[in-house]
Amino acid sequence: MDLAGLADFVAALWSAGYRVIGPTVGDGAIVYGEVRSLSDLPQGLTDQQEAGQYRLVRRNDDALFGFHVGPHSLKRLLLPPKERLFTTIRKGPALTVVPEQIPTEKIAFLGAKACEIQAMLTQDQVLLGGHHPDVQYLARRRNLLIIGTSCTSAGGTCFCTSMGSGPSVGEGADVALTEVISESTHHFIVEAKSSRGAELLSPLRLPSASSSEQQIAAQQVAAAAKQMGRTLVTDGLKELIAQAMDSSHWDSVATRCLSCANCTLVCPTCFCNTVEDVTDLAGEHSERWRRWDSCFHEDFSYLHGGAVRQSVKSRYRQWLSHKLSTWIDQFGRSGCVGCGRCITFCPVGIDLTAECATLQARHP
Ligand code: SF4
Ligand code: SF4
Known part of the structure; x- marks a missing residue:
């Protein structure tokens, strides 16, 4: 998929009734906001991270997903920082409890990193796994489409390889993208990860990636795995x-x-x-x-x-x-x-x- 194809995909998601949310620039950081076109994405930017430090800097290319993670996460969409659960109204002796509407908005998240998706699956287990699933979370989760992007570089504080959660997008995504960029090309290797993802990709009639294109993308993701800024020894x-x-x-x-x-x-x-x-x-x-x-x-x-x-x-x-x-x-x-x-x-x-x-x- 080339850049025009990605723009068509974003337009197709809006046409299919999804509100597209993804990485944008705000307050000097990569934060999540509405993505109406590719110009909303943090093109040519990356984040430099160290303990207690975060800053956006320019890359030497026009990558759209060349950042790592910022202060926002999918948790904000699925479990908002503040939400009303119910209202009670008293009229004379009568008390009426008005529950909140179950959320129905369909959201497509574009550009979720692998660790981000694993974190969502971790929260799924907590909030949906017991006898009493969180109904608001459940509704939002069912209406969420995830377009993941595998990382081709690692941030200064990343250690997803130690936790087995990245840098390659796997379970939990509907579509996985790997951004490949060089002097001669800027394209995405695209993989449908769910039937919903395959359905949305099908009208785009994307050409099949050659084995060398797939190999280059896999090599770049493998290189990211070797650049982790941190390591955690989890044995014992x-x-x-x-x-x-x-x-x-x-x-x-x-x-x-x-x-x-x-x-x-x-x-x-x-x-x-x-x-x-x-x-x-x-x-x-x-x-x-x-x-x-x-x-x-x-x-x-x-x-x-x-x-x-x-x-x-x-x-x-x-x-x-x-x-x-x-x-x-x-x-x-x-x-x-x-x-x-x-x-x-x-x-x-x-x-x-x-x-x-x-x-x-x-x-x-
Ligand atoms: S961020 Fe966490 S570890 Fe750091 S000072 Fe605040 S509470 Fe302590
Ligand atoms: S590194 Fe681990 S503990 Fe720290 S913010 Fe990420 S998931 Fe939470």
């Missing part, structure tokens, strides 16, 4: 963290951690939320809202009589041990996909791969 990590609850290393992290919750808000798998009831002064109209919460907030662990995790040390330990150890007990998989957002967007540059390496060195 779950058990080590469970046994190192009293390690003095948690005290060391606590001297640096601001308990600001940035890491949980940018994390694409963190799902904790709280509910708040608001009412008018007459008590005739009230609303229940759900909003993102964080285990870094002291009142997050409030039980009768006070917060269970009063120290920063206990809150950081809870976060890290849930991500990399107890999540596996609960859901059979890690709660981390190696996207690196928590490292990049930590204002003091705390790096979970470095903290784990220190724990591993101290408790061999």
Whole structure:
């Protein structure tokens, strides 16, 4: 598929009733917004990331998907930061509960990275896997079409290969693209990953990719796998963290951690939320809202009589041990996909791969 073909595909998605969302530039970062044409995409831009650092810089080509990940993730679309759950209206003695409308909007997300899609599957398991699926999430998920893009370079804080979640787009996508760019060509290797994806691609009558074109794309993705900015040794990590609850290393992290919750808000798998009831002064109209919460907030662990995790040390330990150890007990998989957002967007540059390496060195 060439650039004109991709533009036709975006137009075809809008015509099929999808609102197309994807990477755009806003506030000096790659953020998710509406994509009406290819000019909305971050053409020729990439992100430089390090612990506590993120900046957009120009690439030396016109790649459309040549970035890694930014502060936004699919979580914003599927589990919005704030949403009303229901409204109650009192008229005299009668109380009426008005549930929220189930979302019906069809969204096509263009340009989801492999780790992003794995994070969505991780959240699916949490929010849809039990006896009581989250109805709002379920409706949004059913209406979401995913067009993934395999990475051909890795960011400074990426470690998806350590977590088995990238850089190649696999399960969970409807269509997978690999952007191939050189002095002589700019095209995409396209693969239908679901029947819905195949149906949408079929009218475009794309030519078959030659084996050499496929090989070049695969080589570029394989090169990205070798450029990871970070590594996490996961062998025995779950058990080590469970046994190192009293390690003095948690005290060391606590001297640096601001308990600001940035890491949980940018994390694409963190799902904790709280509910708040608001009412008018007459008590005739009230609303229940759900909003993102964080285990870094002291009142997050409030039980009768006070917060269970009063120290920063206990809150950081809870976060890290849930991500990399107890999540596996609960859901059979890690709660981390190696996207690196928590490292990049930590204002003091705390790096979970470095903290784990220190724990591993101290408790061999
Ligand atoms: S814990 Fe950090 S690296 Fe892992 S998925 Fe969350 S934000 Fe990404
Ligand atoms: S680890 Fe960093 S981002 Fe997370 S709460 Fe502590 S200071 Fe904030």
